[in-house]
Amino acid sequence: MLGKMDSDMKQARGRTTPKHRLMTRLWHWVNAAAVIILFMSGLNIFNAHPRLYWGSYGSWGDPAWLQLSRFPGWATIPGYYSLADARMWHFFFAWVLAVALLIFMIVSLINRHFQRDVHITRTEWRWSTLRADIAQHLRRNFTHGSGTYNVLQKIAYALVLFAGLPLMIFTGLTMSPAMAANWPWLLDIFGGRQSARSIHFIVTWILFAFFALHILLVLLSGPLRQVRDMITDGTREPEERI
Amino acid sequence: MARNLSRRTLLTSSALLAGGMLGGCGREFHKSDTVRRILGSAEHANFVVQRALGDRMQLAREYDEADISPDFQGNGTTNPATAEYDAMAANGFADWRLELTGLFVRPQAFSMAQLRAMPQRTQITRHDCVEGWSAIGKWTGVPLKLLLDRAGLGKGANYLVFHCADRLSGVRYYESIDLIDAYHPQTIMAHRLNGTDVPVKNGAPLRLRVERQLGYKHAKYVQQIEAVESLGNMYGGKGGYWEDVGNYAWYAGI
Numbered sequence: 001m002l003g004k005m006d007s008d009m010k011q012a013r014g015r016t017t018p019k020h021r022l023m024t025r026l027w028h029w030v031n032a033a034a035v036i037i038l039f040m041s042g043l044n045i046f047n048a049h050p051r052l053y054w055g056s057y058g059s060w061g062d063p064a065w066l067q068l069s070r071f072p073g074w075a076t077i078p079g080y081y082s083l084a085d086a087r088m089w090h091f092f093f094a095w096v097l098a099v100a101l102l103i104f105m106i107v108s109l110i111n112r113h114f115q116r117d118v119h120i121t122r123t124e125w126r127w128s129t130l131r132a133d134i135a136q137h138l139r140r141n142f143t144h145g146s147g148t149y150n151v152l153q154k155i156a157y158a159l160v161l162f163a164g165l166p167l168m169i170f171t172g173l174t175m176s177p178a179m180a181a182n183w184p185w186l187l188d189i190f191g192g193r194q195s196a197r198s199i200h201f202i203v204t205w206i207l208f209a210f211f212a213l214h215i216l217l218v219l220l221s222g223p224l225r226q227v228r229d230m231i232t233d234g235t236r237e238p239e240e241r242i
Numbered sequence: 243m244a245r246n247l248s249r250r251t252l253l254t255s256s257a258l259l260a261g262g263m264l265g266g267c268g269r270e271f272h273k274s275d276t277v278r279r280i281l282g283s284a285e286h287a288n289f290v291v292q293r294a295l296g297d298r299m300q301l302a303r304e305y306d307e308a309d310i311s312p313d314f315q316g317n318g319t320t321n322p323a324t325a326e327y328d329a330m331a332a333n334g335f336a337d338w339r340l341e342l343t344g345l346f347v348r349p350q351a352f353s354m355a356q357l358r359a360m361p362q363r364t365q366i367t368r369h370d371c372v373e374g375w376s377a378i379g380k381w382t383g384v385p386l387k388l389l390l391d392r393a394g395l396g397k398g399a400n401y402l403v404f405h406c407a408d409r410l411s412g413v414r415y416y417e418s419i420d421l422i423d424a425y426h427p428q429t430i431m432a433h434r435l436n437g438t439d440v441p442v443k444n445g446a447p448l449r450l451r452v453e454r455q456l457g458y459k460h461a462k463y464v465q466q467i468e469a470v471e472s473l474g475n476m477y478g479g480k481g482g483y484w485e486d487v488g489n490y491a492w493y494a495g496i
Contacts, residue, residue: 049374056305056368059375061313078272083372084489085272091496092284176288177370178454178495182296184303193368193376 019148019234021113027104028230034097035207037077037089038168042204044076044086052201056192065198098169105161117148118158124151142221156210164207171200278489289493298422302453305366310436311377314369316443319408319415322463327407335439335447340389340431344403344468347394354433354447360384363430371457372490379444381451383432387425389467395421399469403476404450407463410483417461418473418481418492419452428453431464456494458484 020028051064058064073079077089108114123129133151136142142150149157173179174186174196190196218226228234271277330337341351364382371377386402402424406415423429432451433440440446445462452459459482473479478486485492 045374048372051375056309057311057376057378059311059313059315059371059377061315062311078269080269082272082489084484084491087372087491088278088281088284088489091288092281095284095287175370175374176292176496177302177368177456178292178296181300181302181454182292187303193370197374 019229021111022233023104023107023111024113025230025233027100030100031097034093034100037093038097039204039208040075040077041086041089043071044078044081045083045090046201047071047081048083052198053194054198055194058194094172101165118154120151120154120158140220142217160207160210164203167203168200171196285491285493288496292495299427301428302367305368305378307366309378310366310380314377314379314435314444315375317371317457319410319462320443322408331442331446338447340448340464341466342389342393343466344470345396345399346469347396350393357384357431357433360388365428367428367453369457372494380436381430381432382434383430383451385427386429386431389431390424395469398471401470401473403468403470404461404464405466405468406461407465413483413487415461415483416477417459417483419459423452454495458490459494
């Protein structure tokens with residue numbers, strides 16, 4: 001532990017190591033804002049046709065696998081029903097989400113955030129490690145593990161970064177008639193435009209579940225410190241770190 | 243000091259963002275020019291990028307007979323129901339005329355019989371409504387390019403405006419496209435759907451198909467195609483009924 005601290009300190013040239021790098025912090029908040037706005041404006045868009053289908057087509061006369069009533073105004077952006085206004089919010093912040101994610105991914109490969117903090121090692125994939133990590137979580141001990149994140153955290157973050165968010169972007173693009181013409185393979189990989197719309201909806205709620213769990217765990221693990229660290233850099237004095 | 247400043251900026255901007263989101267949900271906020279201008283910049287980005295990513299003649303997917311929707315949903319106006327329209331419908335649209343007006347070298351009108359006698363294109367395509375649903379149908383019609391060649395597009399013409407026989411809330415429906423979509427091989431003036439004349443709910447006797455855009459661009463009950471230099475002086479100035487009335491995007495590729 002001392003050895004690790006020494007090398008960390010050397011690396012930071014006299015400064016202690018930050019818990020979260022500037023790019024990670026910037027992306028976290030930009031992405032949080034974008035995801036919340038996309039979620040709420042997406043519910044408003046869904047209200048225009050609150051039915052979901054599988055395959056290429058689907059309309060009022062066709063069988064739907066899910067039909068809901070409209071989401072209430074307090075859950076949507078804008079807070080009143082407007083497909084046109086909701087689409088403006090959705091497509092503006094879709095750009096924010098996609099560009100921010102791309103920049104974050106490139107920078108995190110260069111500054112080795114992904115390789116050092118998110119990469120799951122062979123040891124961590126062992127059932128014994130996973131079981132121990134689950135046990136620690138159940139005991140509400142969240143500061144275990146050798147790196148910045150423990151293995152369950154790494155799995156959750158990797159799924160959001162490399163599966164959830166890209167799926168949202170590509171199923172979203174599949175619904176665009178111009179993009180489906182430009183990139184017809186989008187229709188093939190998702191099984192048609194209405195299937196893409198259904199997957200877009202399902203992944204929305206998977207990301208919502210992550211968001212809820214994420215907030216819960218922040219609340220359980222010292223919310224003030226966690227939020228402060230994600231805004232400032234979480235730099236610790238050496239004695240504080242232990 | 244610089245560090246503190248950046249923290250403060252970060253905190254302030256996060257707070258502002260949250261405030262704008264939670265507190266700013268009033269109608270006035272969403273309808274304000276500034277908000278619309280900022281958010282609307284994404285529409286321009288979509289237009290430029292989606293056009294750049296594909297060939298301008300890139301075809302939308304065409305499907306098989308087996309993929310056709312059992313019922314092709316009619317939306318918006320499902321019957322213009324004016325005395326004039328009803329009379330023409332009763333007569334099998336024998337008196338329907340499609341007029342080409344505006345910046346054409348040889349402005350002219352076509353009867354339905356003349357349109358049917360021209361070379362036709364049949365395509366089984368997917369119709370994507372802005373609301374989220376899709377329907378697949380087999381459309382037959384005259385490629386718009388052939389009509390433009392007959393009438394000769396004049397100098398300075400940048401857009402085609404489609405004037406329709408139906409009115410929504412008392413306002414005449416219209417739509418517009420640019421010349422890239424006008425000359426696209428799948429852009430046709432369709433008069434047949436799934437092997438029969440286009441039903442009234444789907445735009446009888448003549449509707450535009452512009453397959454790389456959403457449904458509201460596919461003007462129904464088309465009576466007149468006007469070639470213009472710009473859209474700003476027509477109707478509400480935004481190039482289409484829903485664009486004027488409902489703030490929908492003129493470019494409906496997404």
